[in-house]
Amino acid sequence: MATEIEFEVNGGRQRVKEDGATPLLLALRNNLELRGTRHGCATGNCGACAVLVEGRPVTSCNTPVEAVAGLTVETIEGFERDAVGKALLGAFMNEQAGQCGYCLAGILIRAKAFLVNTKSPSRADIAEALDDHLCRCGAHHRILTAIERAANELSGGQAA
Amino acid sequence: MSAQTISPSLTDNPLCSDWLTFEADGRVTLKTGKVEIGQGILTALVQIAADELDISPDRFDVISGHTALGPVEAGTSSSLSIEVSGKAIRHAASAVRKLLLTEAGTLLQAEMSNLSVVDGAVHVGGRDSSLTLSSLASSVDLGQSVMEFASPKQPGERRLVGTSMPRIDLLHKAVGEHFIQNIALPGMRHGRIVQPPSGVRRLVTFDEAALASKFPDVTIVRNGSIVGVIAETEAVVIKAIELAAKLVTWNEPEPPPKNIFGTLRALDNAPEVTADKGDVAAVTGKKISLTVTKPYIAHASIAPSCAIATWTASDKIEVLSHTQSPHGLADGLGVVFGLDGMNDITVIHKPGAGTYGHSGQDDAALDAVLLAKSVPGVPVRVLWSRADDFQSSPAGCAMVVHAEGVLGDDGRIASISMESLSQPHAQRPGRGGFAEMTNAALLDPPLPVTPVSADVPPARGGGADRNATPLYAIPNVHVQKRILQKWPVRTSALRGLGGYANLYALEGLMDELAEAAGQCPVAFRVAHLEDKRAAYLIERVAEMAGWPGPSGEGEAIGVAVSQYKNKSAYSAVAVRVRLDEEVRLLNVYAAVDSGEAVNPDGIRNQIEGSIIQAASWTLKEALAIDGDRIATDGWDAYPILKFSEIPEIEVELVDRPELPSLGVGETAVGTTGAAIGNAVKRAIGLRLLDLPLTRDAIQAAINK
Numbered sequence: 001m002a003t004e005i006e007f008e009v010n011g012g013r014q015r016v017k018e019d020g021a022t023p024l025l026l027a028l029r030n031n032l033e034l035r036g037t038r039h040g041c042a043t044g045n046c047g048a049c050a051v052l053v054e055g056r057p058v059t060s061c062n063t064p065v066e067a068v069a070g071l072t073v074e075t076i077e078g079f080e081r082d083a084v085g086k087a088l089l090g091a092f093m094n095e096q097a098g099q100c101g102y103c104l105a106g107i108l109i110r111a112k113a114f115l116v117n118t119k120s121p122s123r124a125d126i127a128e129a130l131d132d133h134l135c136r137c138g139a140h141h142r143i144l145t146a147i148e149r150a151a152n153e154l155s156g157g158q159a160a
Numbered sequence: 161m162s163a164q165t166i167s168p169s170l171t172d173n174p175l176c177s178d179w180l181t182f183e184a185d186g187r188v189t190l191k192t193g194k195v196e197i198g199q200g201i202l203t204a205l206v207q208i209a210a211d212e213l214d215i216s217p218d219r220f221d222v223i224s225g226h227t228a229l230g231p232v233e234a235g236t237s238s239s240l241s242i243e244v245s246g247k248a249i250r251h252a253a254s255a256v257r258k259l260l261l262t263e264a265g266t267l268l269q270a271e272m273s274n275l276s277v278v279d280g281a282v283h284v285g286g287r288d289s290s291l292t293l294s295s296l297a298s299s300v301d302l303g304q305s306v307m308e309f310a311s312p313k314q315p316g317e318r319r320l321v322g323t324s325m326p327r328i329d330l331l332h333k334a335v336g337e338h339f340i341q342n343i344a345l346p347g348m349r350h351g352r353i354v355q356p357p358s359g360v361r362r363l364v365t366f367d368e369a370a371l372a373s374k375f376p377d378v379t380i381v382r383n384g385s386i387v388g389v390i391a392e393t394e395a396v397v398i399k400a401i402e403l404a405a406k407l408v409t410w411n412e413p414e415p416p417p418k419n420i421f422g423t424l425r426a427l428d429n430a431p432e433v434t435a436d437k438g439d440v441a442a443v444t445g446k447k448i449s450l451t452v453t454k455p456y457i458a459h460a461s462i463a464p465s466c467a468i469a470t471w472t473a474s475d476k477i478e479v480l481s482h483t484q485s486p487h488g489l490a491d492g493l494g495v496v497f498g499l500d501g502m503n504d505i506t507v508i509h510k511p512g513a514g515t516y517g518h519s520g521q522d523d524a525a526l527d528a529v530l531l532a533k534s535v536p537g538v539p540v541r542v543l544w545s546r547a548d549d550f551q552s553s554p555a556g557c558a559m560v561v562h563a564e565g566v567l568g569d570d571g572r573i574a575s576i577s578m579e580s581l582s583q584p585h586a587q588r589p590g591r592g593g594f595a596e597m598t599n600a601a602l603l604d605p606p607l608p609v610t611p612v613s614a615d616v617p618p619a620r621g622g623g624a625d626r627n628a629t630p631l632y633a634i635p636n637v638h639v640q641k642r643i644l645q646k647w648p649v650r651t652s653a654l655r656g657l658g659g660y661a662n663l664y665a666l667e668g669l670m671d672e673l674a675e676a677a678g679q680c681p682v683a684f685r686v687a688h689l690e691d692k693r694a695a696y697l698i699e700r701v702a703e704m705a706g707w708p709g710p711s712g713e714g715e716a717i718g719v720a721v722s723q724y725k726n727k728s729a730y731s732a733v734a735v736r737v738r739l740d741e742e743v744r745l746l747n748v749y750a751a752v753d754s755g756e757a758v759n760p761d762g763i764r765n766q767i768e769g770s771i772i773q774a775a776s777w778t779l780k781e782a783l784a785i786d787g788d789r790i791a792t793d794g795w796d797a798y799p800i801l802k803f804s805e806i807p808e809i810e811v812e813l814v815d816r817p818e819l820p821s822l823g824v825g826e827t828a829v830g831t832t833g834a835a836i837g838n839a840v841k842r843a844i845g846l847r848l849l850d851l852p853l854t855r856d857a858i859q860a861a862i863n864k
C-alpha cells in the first residue's frame with residue numbers, strides 16, 4: 001500500500017508515495033531519481049548502497065523507506081557539501097583510488113561517517129571500518145591510502 | 161609493414177575517419193571498439209591520440225563499443241586493447257595530423273618542416289597561424305587510408321604517453337550516475353525472467369493464473385522454458401519474479417552429472433598437444449610430479465548484470481549493455497531473433513562494474529530483448545538479482561593440472577610435461593555464428609545446438625593451456641590439454657583463463673625442482689631463463705622482497721615469474737605470508753615489464769588490483785555446485801578478500817619505451833597465486849595442491 005513518506009535528503013525536504021516496505025535504495029533511485037546510490041547485492045552484504053541516515057551509515061537496500069520517515073538522509077549526490085566530503089573525494093582522485101568505481105559511492109559514504117567520528121585513525125582502523133564493503137577490482141590498497149590521506153589533511157597535516 | 165601486422169583492427173577499419181572525427185566546436189571524437197571495464201583503457205587511448213595530434217586530452221570525446229558509430233573491433237579481452245586498438249589509434253592519429261598539416265602547408269604556403277601544432281593550433285615558424293586542426297578538418301577528406309599517411313612519432317617525441325594522466329572517467333564513476341545500472345530511459349519499464357537452474361533444464365509447469373491474479377498489472381511473457389514479467393516499477397518486478405519462481409517446476413536432468421574433478425581426471429578424449437620439444441619420454445633423472453585442482457570460481461561483480469533493450473516498431477533492436485564484445489552480442493542476438501546483427505541490431509556499450517571476463521552481461525541482454533519484443537517501442541530494463549548473477553553467469557573453469565619435471569644428474573631440468581584438463585575458457589556470444597547464450601536454447605523453437613567450442617587456440621594465447629608452456633629453456637617439453645565438452649555448468653572467460661591454475665602448478669613445480677636440486681628457487685629460475693627480461697624481473701622482485709627472508713617458523717616469502725600468454729607482459733611476484741590458523745598475506749611485491757608504459761600509474765593500478773583479486777581466488781573462492789547447477793546464491797556463500805585482509809603492495813615497473821606496449825590486466829594473476837602457494841610451502845613445509853587455501857584446507861593439510 002502506497003503511503004506518503006517524508007524525509008530530508010541532502011538538505012532538502014522530499015516526499016515519496018511508496019509502499020513503506022520498499023527498500024530506501026529503490027525509493028532514492030527510482031522515486032527521487034537519485035541514482036548515484038548503487039544497486040549491488042540488494043541483500044545487505046556488499047555495502048555498495050550505503051547512505052547516511054542521521055549521519056550513520058546504513059545499507060539502503062535492506063532499510064525500508066518508512067524507517068527514515070522524518071529523518072535526514074545523505075547520499076553520494078550530497079557528499080561534497082562539507083569539508084570531510086571534499087577532502088575524501090579529492091584524496092580518492094589524487095590517489096586514483098578505484099577501477100570500475102562501482103563500489104566507491106558506498107565506500108566514500110562509510111569513510112565520511114568514520115572520519116567524522118575518528119580523528120587520526122591508523123590504516124588498520126580504516127580497513128576494519130570498511131570490512132562490510134566489497135570491491136571486486138582490488139582497489140582496496142589505494143582506497144586505504146586515500147582515506148589515510150584525507151584523514152591527514154583534515155587533521156591539519158599531522159600524520160596518524 | 162602491412163596494416164594487419166601493425167594491428168588487425170586496421171584491416172577492418174582502414175580509414176582515418178573510422179577512428180577520428182572533428183566536431184564544429186573544435187572537439188575531437190575518438191572512436192574505438194574497445195570498452196572501459198575499469199582498466200582505464202579509454203584514458204590510455206586518449207593519451208595516445210592526443211600525443212600524436214598535439215591536441216590537449218581534455219578536448220577529446222570518446223565513442224566506445226558502439227556497433228553503429230564506432231569501428232568494428234574484436235571484444236575487450238586478453239589484455240589486447242593497448243596492443244591492438246592502441247596501435248591502430250596511434251597510426252590513425254598520426255595520419256590525420258599529416259593530412260591536416262599538408263592542407264595547412266598549402267593554405268599557408270609553408271614548408272611542412274616549418275609547421276608545428278600547439279594544442280590543436282597550427283604554428284608556422286613558431287607563430288600561431290590562426291589555423292587549427294579542427295578548422296582544417298572541415299575541408300579535408302579524412303576518409304583516406306591510415307596506412308598511406310601514418311607516420312607515428314618516435315618514442316622520444318611523445319609527451320603524454322609515459323605519463324600518469326589521471327583517469328578521464330573516475331570522478332563520474334565515484335559520485336555519478338555513470339553505469340548501465342543507473343540509466344533510466346524515457347518510458348522505460350522493468351523486467352526480469354525466472355532464470356532456469358541450468359541450461360539442461362526445461363520448464364515443466366507454470367501456474368500463470370496464480371501470478372496474474374496476484375499481480376494483475378504486470379505483463380507476463382512466455383517463450384519455451386522462459387517465464388518473464390514486465391512492470392512499471394522495479395519494486396513490483398522484484399516481488400513478481402520472486403513469486404513466479406515459486407510457481408514454476410523444472411525437469412530433473414538425466415543422468416545426474418558427477419563430480420567435476422573426477423570427470424576431468426577421467427577424460428580420455430584425444431589430447432591437443434600445444435607444445436612438444438625433444439622427447440620427454442626418453443629423459444632420465446629424478447622425477448617430481450604434482451597435480452593441482454582449481455574449483456569453479458565466479459566473476460562476482462559488485463553490480464549484477466544489466467541491460468536495456470528496445471524492440472522498435474520496424475523490427476530493429478537497440479541494446480544498451482556492459483558487454484565486452486558489442487559486435488559479438490549483436491551477432492548472437494541476430495541468430496536468436498532471426499535478424500541481421502550488422503544492420504538490424506545496434507549494441508551500445510555502457511559501463512558496468514568490473515567483471516573481469518565474460519559474466520552475465522550478454523545473457524542479461526538476451527533477457528531484455530526477449531521481454532522487449534512483447535512491448536514494441538518500450539525500453540525494457542533487466543537487472544539480475546545477485547543470486548541470478550552467481551547462478552546464471554558463465555563460471556570460471558574448474559581445472560585439473562598435472563605437472564611433471566625431471567631433474568637431470570647435472571642439477572638442471574631435463575624435461576617438463578604439463579597437462580591441463582578443463583572445459584572451454586571462452587564461449588562468448590556470436591562465436592562462429594551461434595548465439596552462445598544459455599537461454600537461447602530454451603526458447604520455442606529452440607535454436608540449433610551450438611557446436612562444441614574447441615577452447616581458445618594457441619595462436620590467441622590458448623585457453624586451458626594458457627601459460628602451461630614453460631618460459632624456461634628446457635630441452636624436453638610436452639604440453640597438452642583435454643577439453644571437457646557438454647557439461648551443464650557453463651564456463652567462459654575469466655581473467656587469465658587457464659594461466660592462473662597452470663602457473664600455480666608450473667611455478668610450484670619449479671620450486672620443488674629447485675629444492676630437489678638443493679638450489680635457491682630464485683637462482684634456479686635464473687639459471688634456466690634465457691629470456692633476459694624475465695630473469696631481470698625475478699631477481700629484482702627478490703631484492704624488493706628481501707629474499708630469502710625468514711624461512712619456516714610459519715612465515716616465508718614465495719616467488720613466481722611468467723610472461724602472460726608467453727608473448728605479452730611479464731611479471732614477477734614475491735609474497736610474504738604468515739600462517740597461523742590461516743594464510744595471512746603480509747606483503748606482495750611485483751616487478752612488471754610491459755614494454756612502453758602508456759600510463760604508468762594506470763598499469764600499477766591494474767597490477768595491484770589483479771594481485772588482490774588473484775589472492776582472493778587463491779585463499780577463498782570456490783563456487784558450490786549442486787548437480788547441474790551453481791548453488792552459490794550470495795556473498796555470504798562466496799566470501800572475497802576484505803579490506804582488513806589486504807597486504808601491503810609494492811609495484812615496480814620497468815619502462816621500456818623502445819619496446820611495444822603490452823597489456824597488463826592479466827599478467828600478475830598467475831604469478832600471484834603461484835607465489836602464495838610457494839610461500840606457504842616454504843612457511844610450513846607443505847605443498848597445498850587443492851585450491852583455495854582456506855582455513856579448513858590448511859588445517860586439514862597440517863593434521864594429515
Ligand code: FES
Nearest residue numbers: 040041042047061
Ligand atoms: S546493495 Fe545494499 S549491501 Fe549490497
Ligand code: FES
Nearest residue numbers: 099101135136137
Ligand atoms: S573499483 Fe570496481 S568494485 Fe571497487
